Amino acid sequence: MNRSVAFYTLGCKLNFSETSSIGNKLAEIGYSKKDFTEGADVYVINTCSVTDHADRKCKKVVNEALRYNPNAYVVVMGCYAQLKPEEIATIPGVDLVLGASEKFKLNEYLDSIQKNETTKIARSPIKEVRDFVPGFSAGDRTRTFLKVQDGCDYFCTFCTIPLARGSSRSFNVDETLKVASELATGDVKEIVLTGCNLGDFGIQHQQTFFDLIKELDKLQGIERFRISSIEPNLLEDGIIDFVAKSNKFVPHFHIPLQSGSNKILKAMRRKYERELYQEKVERIKTIMPHCAIGVDVIVGFPGETEEDFLETYTFLNELDITYLHVFPYSERPQTTAVKLPDSVPLKVRGERTEQLRNLSEKKRIQFYQSFLNQTFPVLFEKEEKGGKMFGFTPNYLKIETEYDPLRVNEIANVTLNKLSSDTKTILGEILYYEPIHT
Numbered sequence: 001m002n003r004s005v006a007f008y009t010l011g012c013k014l015n016f017s018e019t020s021s022i023g024n025k026l027a028e029i030g031y032s033k034k035d036f037t038e039g040a041d042v043y044v045i046n047t048c049s050v051t052d053h054a055d056r057k058c059k060k061v062v063n064e065a066l067r068y069n070p071n072a073y074v075v076v077m078g079c080y081a082q083l084k085p086e087e088i089a090t091i092p093g094v095d096l097v098l099g100a101s102e103k104f105k106l107n108e109y110l111d112s113i114q115k116n117e118t119t120k121i122a123r124s125p126i127k128e129v130r131d132f133v134p135g136f137s138a139g140d141r142t143r144t145f146l147k148v149q150d151g152c153d154y155f156c157t158f159c160t161i162p163l164a165r166g167s168s169r170s171f172n173v174d175e176t177l178k179v180a181s182e183l184a185t186g187d188v189k190e191i192v193l194t195g196c197n198l199g200d201f202g203i204q205h206q207q208t209f210f211d212l213i214k215e216l217d218k219l220q221g222i223e224r225f226r227i228s229s230i231e232p233n234l235l236e237d238g239i240i241d242f243v244a245k246s247n248k249f250v251p252h253f254h255i256p257l258q259s260g261s262n263k264i265l266k267a268m269r270r271k272y273e274r275e276l277y278q279e280k281v282e283r284i285k286t287i288m289p290h291c292a293i294g295v296d297v298i299v300g301f302p303g304e305t306e307e308d309f310l311e312t313y314t315f316l317n318e319l320d321i322t323y324l325h326v327f328p329y330s331e332r333p334q335t336t337a338v339k340l341p342d343s344v345p346l347k348v349r350g351e352r353t354e355q356l357r358n359l360s361e362k363k364r365i366q367f368y369q370s371f372l373n374q375t376f377p378v379l380f381e382k383e384e385k386g387g388k389m390f391g392f393t394p395n396y397l398k399i400e401t402e403y404d405p406l407r408v409n410e411i412a413n414v415t416l417n418k419l420s421s422d423t424k425t426i427l428g429e430i431l432y433y434e435p436i437h438t
């Protein structure tokens, strides 16, 4: 077969790892991969339902694809496709819409890529989506994102994930280790464990995420494991203590908070209160003062008053965290939160977002400054920008040095000299020429 395919991924790391795996499957049946702008025979758009204006974004990418090849066969899949297949089918130029299960069988749907008048939709009801399909991003990024869990049973009132991806599921520990071992035989240095609700790993096998990380820690051939995100109620103290002692699990946690007001947490149907969150952060920083802690926050949730927001702001300001990912609340169809009263005006959501983003910058810069003149192992990535290259320390400091192609995907000891002029990175000096292993 002599066909080419190009991908466009919207959304999270999980989507990236799935796009990558689906791409590898197509390569096995003879598809060659092209860049988006190169005019491929087939365009595959992996969508997200969490992204704002998913419909507009999807339409835009479809139009772009058809600009590069007006005769291209266009496939739209992923979370938005599961939630709104008919809506996507009305976008001119879309040939095939695949739901949460069907996307993994894309190869079977591409027998004929003849464009037709009508759009084909293949999508099972979400209750029937039960299989776990593992995946990892290979060759696309220096760090490899390994999908170890999918779906979620929590039904937070603002979130569409349970509707778009189905219930929580994963492989068991042994099966997951097998997938990770494949990566360990290649030149992967860092694996980022990803999932929708990662801490819920193993639930249908009576196993836990803690069971998984204890086994992964023994895996030869991988230098670093990073936990992408874990709910505070699932972050057992045992996991924190284990990461503190591990040579492979890096001192970096990303823990969604969403609000610092217990009233709003309850309305969001989150499974913890701010006190538990604080306890987790304090435990981490007591045993790992150098640990990076990222926080997701939603501002402008229905009913969030100025006092509620200030409670969040003050809570975060006083907490020893590193950076925030701030999202203005956005109404998602089919969720409970859209029906809640006391909607917060968009302008106020924007102002609160900005205030927290400023706080995030302040916190991150303080964190960066506290490590100047120290030496850390840095794993360099392949991106080159203006003769510079970038890499990350275990505790997620972004380091910048002169570009050297030999350093890509290598770990080197770097002394952290000073903040870059835009304060986004730390300018570093490599200590040893030979790559080292940590």
Ligand code: SF4
Binding pocket: 152, 153, 154, 155, 156, 159, 160, 161, 162, 196, 197, 231
């Ligand atoms: S835990 Fe995360 S994925 Fe699950 S419903 Fe809540 S926000 Fe969505």
